[in-house]
Amino acid sequence: MRHARIAYNGLIQHAVETNEGIKLEDGRIVNESQVTWLPPVEPKTVFTLGLNYADHAAELSFKEAPKEPLVFLKGPNTFIGHLGETYRPSDVTFMHYECELAVVIGKTAKNVKKEEAYNYVRGYTVANDYALRDYLENYYRPNLRVKNRDTCTPIGPWVVDKEDIEDPMNLQLTTYVNGEITQQGSTADMIFSVPHLIEYLSGLMTLNPGDIILTGTPKGSVDTKVGDEVITEVEGVGRLVNTIVGEKTFQSI
Structure with missing residues (x-):
């Protein structure tokens, strides 16, 4: 459902x-x-993965994939829903989307083993985790200005029950900008799988119902401009529509 x-x-x-x-x-x-x-879930603790697809890491000139998950936290202010508008600051020269499978935790998880990880999942949704690349100082630790800007993480439209997704590690991800395909990939190419991430994170801290894990994006991230319609789609999970807007719409930000 x-x-x-x-x-x-x-x-x-x-x-x-x-x-x-x-x-x-x-x-x-x-x-x-x-x-x-x-947002289909009221965000609580949100974990975001960096460089979790080898092709995306290579796209950014990394010679080797990460040896352990690169995780940072995202604030609830960043999230907006389906058909929402994302603000692009006027001084930014490179702002790209990131189509991601988002995992919603369904029950309290602590020190969970990979073999049991799916028992703690409620379901899945789609996230578009925009990055304001101009402000990036270190790919391993993106600062607040890169990944925690207001309106910069559309999510939704739906949370799909885990029982309705046969294999979350074999789903197609596709991004369209103004109707043209600009990004394609598969969750099969994640460096660290959903079970691995749940084991890793629950070994560091308690995961609670409503927590969300954004699992990273494959290669193909391109710059977006004011007026662009961006659609991020995860096979079987949903199709998330979002529009980039500028100063005239968000003068107060």
């Missing part, structure tokens, strides 16, 4: 996908144009 959080008639509601449309908690059926999409 696919689950969403939406705003409808001024109220935040949980909803599910049906053949008739989006079904609200009270049973009403609405369509996409009637709702405002929110």
Whole structure:
């Protein structure tokens, strides 16, 4: 089943996908144009992986893949929902998308072994983790200005139950900019798999329900401009639509 959080008639509601449309908690059926999409999970602790695809690491001129996961944290201010707008600062010369499979934790996890890792997963969603490359000082430790800007992480539209994804480690990832394919890859090419990441992270700290792991992006990240429509898609999980906007829209930021 696919689950969403939406705003409808001024109220935040949980909803599910049906053949008739989006079904609200009270049973009403609405369509996409009637709702405002929110992040499908209220973000708590969010872990973000850097250089978790060998082809992306090579694209950035790394001769060797990381020996252990490169993880940093992301604040809840960065997240917006499906059909949201992402602000591009006027002084930035290179701002690229990153299509990612996002793993939603479903129950408290501590010192979990890889063999049991999927038992702690609630489901999966799509994330687009924009990076403002101008501010990058070190690929291993992206600073706040690169990865924690307001509106720079669209996520959604749905959380898909883990039971509905046969193999999360064999899913196609595709990005479209203004209708043209600019990025393609597969979760099969991750350096550190979903079970490996859950084992690694739960060995460092307790994972809680609602925590999210953004698992990294394959090669093919290109610059985006104001006005671009960016669609990030993960096979079987969802198709996330986002638009880049500039100063006139976000004068207060």
